[in-house]
Amino acid sequence: MIYKYLCVLLTLLIAGCSSLNSLNQLSAPITEQLLPIYSEYYHVTFTSDARKIVPSHWPISYQILRENDRKKLDNYLNIFEQEFSKMPAELITLSNLKTVIFVKELYVGEQYRAAVPDYINEVLYYDINAKNEGYARRVIHHEFYHMLEQQLFGSAYYKDPNWQNLNVANFAYGDGGHNARSSNVSLFTNPYPGFVNGYAMSGLEEDKAEIWAVLWLDQYWQKTYPMLKHDCILADKVNMLITQLSEFAPSINSNYFHSRFNPYLLKNNFRCNQ
Numbered sequence: 001m002i003y004k005y006l007c008v009l010l011t012l013l014i015a016g017c018s019s020l021n022s023l024n025q026l027s028a029p030i031t032e033q034l035l036p037i038y039s040e041y042y043h044v045t046f047t048s049d050a051r052k053i054v055p056s057h058w059p060i061s062y063q064i065l066r067e068n069d070r071k072k073l074d075n076y077l078n079i080f081e082q083e084f085s086k087m088p089a090e091l092i093t094l095s096n097l098k099t100v101i102f103v104k105e106l107y108v109g110e111q112y113r114a115a116v117p118d119y120i121n122e123v124l125y126y127d128i129n130a131k132n133e134g135y136a137r138r139v140i141h142h143e144f145y146h147m148l149e150q151q152l153f154g155s156a157y158y159k160d161p162n163w164q165n166l167n168v169a170n171f172a173y174g175d176g177g178h179n180a181r182s183s184n185v186s187l188f189t190n191p192y193p194g195f196v197n198g199y200a201m202s203g204l205e206e207d208k209a210e211i212w213a214v215l216w217l218d219q220y221w222q223k224t225y226p227m228l229k230h231d232c233i234l235a236d237k238v239n240m241l242i243t244q245l246s247e248f249a250p251s252i253n254s255n256y257f258h259s260r261f262n263p264y265l266l267k268n269n270f271r272c273n274q
């Protein structure tokens with residue numbers, strides 16, 4: 001155990017030295033490997049070095065970070081570590097995620113994105129200038145879920161028939177998240193039976209990814225939990241998502257999420273009252 005802590009301390013010291021060196025290189029790209037402890041633990045490369053990235057099939061564009069982005073990067077990494085470390089290594093292995101790159105001015109075509117999952121090359125892109133902290137935390141989990149879905153079901157756009165069957169008869173999703181960009185669609189208003197927000201109604205894949213993000217974030221779970229009491233479809237979706245994931249990653253079961261939430265939120269086992 002002592003050996004393990006010494007290793008962690010040594011790694012932190014090395015990381016600190018590396019940061020000091022790069023601070024002297026004003027305007028130079030930040031090229032050192034980031035989050036060295038997590039890289040080793042998860043077998044994922046965390047970087048801001050675009051040279052480590054296989055070009056995407058999509059028109060993804062971004063700017064690399066410079067030394068004057070250091071403060072924002074540090075703030076973002078602080079949030080990122082808090083969120084990413086909630087997930088057991090088993091889950092990261094399942095996703096087959098290989099690289100996470102931190103950038104700015106991230107776009108797909110003409111459209112700004114706070115994050116982009118390249119599930120073909122197993123790369124997650126995150127823009128360190130996400131509009132606010134809560135949104136940044138949500139995006140970290142949401143985009144990761146797209147990677148997971150692609151790996152577990154063969155497509156990030158898998159039209160899960162079991163999930164579709166939970167919806168109101170004849171409900172039709174919109175034409176995808178790329179066409180649902182207004183800020184009010186991401187508000188947690190339970191706009192329709194079975195949905196946390198309007199964005200979730202834009203596509204089955206977005207519906208799952210939004211609920212997934214909620215499960216990891218107390219601030220959004222507290223907004224969603226009251227909906228479950230009267231919205232049986234939404235309660236069933238929460239249970240189905242956890243059940244599906246626990247078939248691949250047994251540690252991710254309802255007990256796992258129960259243990260993360262406040263005791264007053266645990267009653268009813270995500271069940272509605274009808």
Ligand SMILES: [Zn+2]
Nearest residue numbers: 142177206209
């Ligand atoms: Zn999405």
